[in-house]
Amino acid sequence: MTQRSERARPSILIIGTGFGGLGMAIKLKLAGYTNLTLLEKADRVGGTWRDNTYPGAACDVQSHLYSYSFEPRHDWSRKFGLQREILGYMEHCVAKYQLADHIRFNSEVQEAAFDDSTNHWTVTLTTGEQLTANVMITATGQLNQPAWPKLDGLDRFQGTMFHSARWDHNYDLTGKQVAVIGTGASAIQFVPEIAPKVKQLDLFQRSAAWVLPKPDRPFKPWEQVLFQKIPLWDRIYRYLIYWKNESRALAFTRFSGLLEFYANQAKREARKQVTDPAKLNHIIPDYKIGCKRILISNDWYPAINRPNVNLITDPIDHIDETGVVTRAGHHHPVDAIICGTGFQASEFLSPIRITGRSGKTLNEAWKSGAAAFKGITVSGFPNLFMLYGPNTNLAHNSILYMLESQFRYVLGCLDALGKYPGSAMDVRQDRQDRFTHVVQHGLEDTVWNAGCTSWYLDANGRNTVNWPGFTFTYRFATRRADTADYQFIYPSQPSQ
Incomplete structure (x- = not known):
């Protein structure tokens, strides 16, 4: 690439170094966009796979599909990747594609503003430092801001308290009385790991989850060799996983009656593994399967059945200095409280303040709910591209497939920008x-x-998170950037 063409390339800021940010950076570099900087608030890459280090942390999408199509890994230890292994894969990608020089760690973004007079984005870090760029790409994910339970007295508790996404590995749970608040995707992974260690585990459940068996097992050495020596087999295996997962979209979006097969399977597993009638009565959900995230686990029901696990469905009233008090007035003294209460998934880009054209903030644009064109661009915010934005989450397949569709679309937008310099x-x-x-x-x-x-669902009861169809329809919708969908504005041009 000549020096002249290099200068013509836009400067690009990417916020976040999870799968979205890293993959986008790799694709940009391969396409010749080298004037790019990745801003990471932590001291290492990995996003949710860096943050969620709780015992038992693993993926619920198969390893070969939860990885970039352009960077296959052949030696996954299991069918479903473990947290440490997935993080290692991401660090491998950073090294192979030489991204380290582009990453600024400990650089948390506080706000970003578009300047109409220059067509530049100015990003302000929490340190006060400011950076400018032609293009801003956000890759902050939907699962990066832990959601703490809204309970009175959280700050009064005198014991140890932490969120599952900020696990305290220095605290030894052995022999302790522990309260776990929440029974979602994180809890069903860490509860079976800590239950055998603790003296008693009080599990506070607001609503039960539909839990299906996890078809997981270690890969045999000969299978790993096969993946490595015969790349075509690796691709075929990934292809088969994709279509098996993709077929489930029919049940979620068109024919929900098909999900009753899985509901019956979950009920059979629960009845087979939970012998306590009182517990069994409370772990079968009363809502339609699929309405909330379906979880997969082989050790959740056995953990619930343990005599030292106390399943509590009486709503929590408040927390006091020594434990948890339920609405019925029962006090549960504990040494530690672990909040497995998930993330603020519908609060996209929070807590970053984004200001677009004419001083309009993203919060103002989204006062009725988050929305973006193809989940990527928002009117009034030029040259801002979101990865994993509104309505691009999935309940049936790998988000990396969606991200790779977005990578291609953003590259198409940058190519279009090149035709209208400035x-x-x-x-x-x-x-x-x-x-x-x-x-x-x-x-x-x-x-x-x-x-x-x-x-x-967001605060208005609107689904701003999920994509309502097949992933291949989304890929088709993002196959190219149509310039007719956009207006190309020049510095200080008045709003239309």
Whole structure:
């Protein structure tokens, strides 16, 4: 690449170094965009796989599909990757594609503002330092801000308290009385790991989860050799996993009656492994399967059945200095409280303050709910591209497939920008509104709209998280950037 063409390339800031940020950076470098900086608030890469180090942390998407299609790994130890292994894979990608020089660690973004007079984004770090770039790409994910339970007295507790996404590895749980608040995706992984160690585990459940067996096992050495020596077999294996997972979209979005097969399977597993009638009565959900995230585990029900695990469904009233008090007035003294209460998934880009054209903030643009054109661009915020944005989450397949679709779309947008030097591209409001209407209409008859309360829904009860169809339809929708969807604005051009 010549020096002249290098200068013509836009400067790019990427916020976050999870799968989205790293993958985007790799694709940008391969396409010749080398003037890029990744801003990471922590001291190492990894996103949710760096943060969630709780015992038993693992993925619920198969390893060969929960990895970049352009960077296959052949020696996964298990069918479903473990946290440490996935983080190692991400660090391998950083080394192989020489991203380290582009990453600034301990650089948490406080706010970002678009300057109409220069068409630049100015990003302000929490240290006060400011950086400018032509293009800003956010890759902060949907699972990076822990959601703490809204309970009176949390600050009064005198024992040890931590969130599962900020696990305190210095605290020894052996022989302790422990309260776990929440029975979601994290809890079903760490509860079976800590239950044998603690003296007593009080498990506070607001609503039961549908839990299916996890078809997991270690790969045999000969299988790993086969993946390595015959790349075609590795691709075929990944292809088969993809279509097996993809077929489940029919049940979530079109024919929810198909999910009853899985509901019956979950009930059979519970009845087989939980012998305490009182516990069994409380661990079978009363809402339609699929309305909330379906979980997979082989050791959740045996853990619930342990005599030292106390399943409590009486709602929590408050926390005091020594334990948890339920609404019925029962006091549960504990040494430690672990909050397995998930993340603020629908609060995209929180807590970063984003300001677009004419001083309009993203919070103002999203006062009725988060929305973005193809989940990537928002009208009034030129040259801002979101990865894993509104309505691009999945309940049936690998988010990395969605991310790779977004990588290609963003690269298409940057190519379009190159044809209009000095401009910034802003998605037209009518195109965004039309896309949002189609998405929300598509969500109306899905199982996620079956009446339960879940993290898929925002404060207004609107599903701003999930994609209402197949992943291949999303890939088709993002196959290219259509310049007719955008207006190309030049510095100080008045808003239209």
